[in-house]
Amino acid sequence: MAVTGLMVLGRSIKLTTKFVSPSNIPLDFIRKNVKLRGRLHRVTERGLELEHIPITIPLISRWKSQPYEVLLIKIARVELTDAGPVCLRNELRPYRTLWFQLLARENLSLLCYLLMNRGMYFTVSLNEEILRRGLGRTVLIKELDHNSKAYWTIHKNLLRAELEAVRTGAGIWKEEIEKLNHVEKFKDSWREIWTKENPFKRRLSWRLNPEKESYYEKLKQQSENYKSKVSNCTFILKVREVLSHVKLGRR
Template identity: 50%
Template sequence: MPEQGGSSGSDRAALALARLSEWADAHLGLLRGLIAGAAVAGVLLLARSLRVTTKFINPLDIPVEFVEKNVKLRGKLHHITEKGLEIEHIPISIPFFTAIQRKWQPKGLLLIRLAGVELAPGATAWLQRELLPTQPLWFQLLGRDSSALNCLVLVHKGGFLSTCLNEELLRQGLARAARIEGLPHHSRLYWKLHKRLLRAELKAVRKKKGIWKEQSYSETLQERISSSKFLQRLKQFVRSSAER
């Protein structure tokens, strides 16, 4: 009798397992969907915690860790002004949720200053000629304040090639290498980037491009005369005589 009871229990367990297997086979698509849904939910929670899907419209909204680690963010150019580049931040998109992301993303542009360069006259006009109105680009965070970000701006040129606008302006003689605001001066990254910028500036100096182009003799003579002490005294004498 015990053997029959044991056999009956084993039969019931086997029957239950068989029915579960049949149900799993019949609802395989549902099970895959549940597993995939749980995986996507996990990815969304992770992305949200890391803020990689967040669209930034204010420099102070960007996590401190992003700035400290000099993270590169993707963007799209909208305007070029004397103050800098107005760029729309484009966060990472998650498949199947892109439309929902766009619907709830805030509207606004980030002001990007080109770090480590002092723009010369003509630099803004050059940028307006060289860049497209909706140019995709990357900007590497180096520093920030309440109104703008100090960045290296990288423009994709096809394939694996990209151009750093900061360096290109220096190579064209349209800027001077300057202090990199936002980076600690004793840091390794500061001196690495500063050397890159100085090398780009040196190329323009050697080729006499832009602001480093040699003036003609007449321009040089006129500049010296206009700045001479004799002419300044003469102008003061004329003004004092007119006032009398």
């Protein structure tokens, strides 16, 4: 009776059902972001081909024949580079067990958050690991439910992993980091040159700043006016006259 009750309960929530197509997965599973278990068969350019492993009930599950079909799983919110699939083929061996958390359904594929075992008690997110190694970029996907708590948790973790790759210059960010470092060094050297007090800088600052230029011209005009006034005063004129007579007397 207990086994029969578990079987009826499992069938009612479809825990024992083996999903062979994305259309067979209930919509509630996707809304609640249910985690399912699968066996990896192949890594392709489109995504990962996983065979769903349903929950088994002792004795009864052995009598039940299971269909053989694979699900196309796409790594949600990650755009792989050209080296991404090659690295996944080297890292993920066939028939390895992975957990995939349902996020959305896209035509004949599923957008999932993948988890793989690292040791006996630890799991690592495949989505984050790809970004952390610089083998992909984060992208926005319209099919995902942006109002769910799971979405924002995954979104934060993915951005954190990508930021770590940017800081360390891993993968595709290596060239970008080298460019940024070169620009920063150029800026620093340029700033050091221009912070020194030199006459060329002062002359150029007068030319570049129209307010300072007008003030300079105004000061120059005032100086010329003052010189003209001083040179035309009576005392200076008399001194010049006396000096001219002295020169004539010498001659």
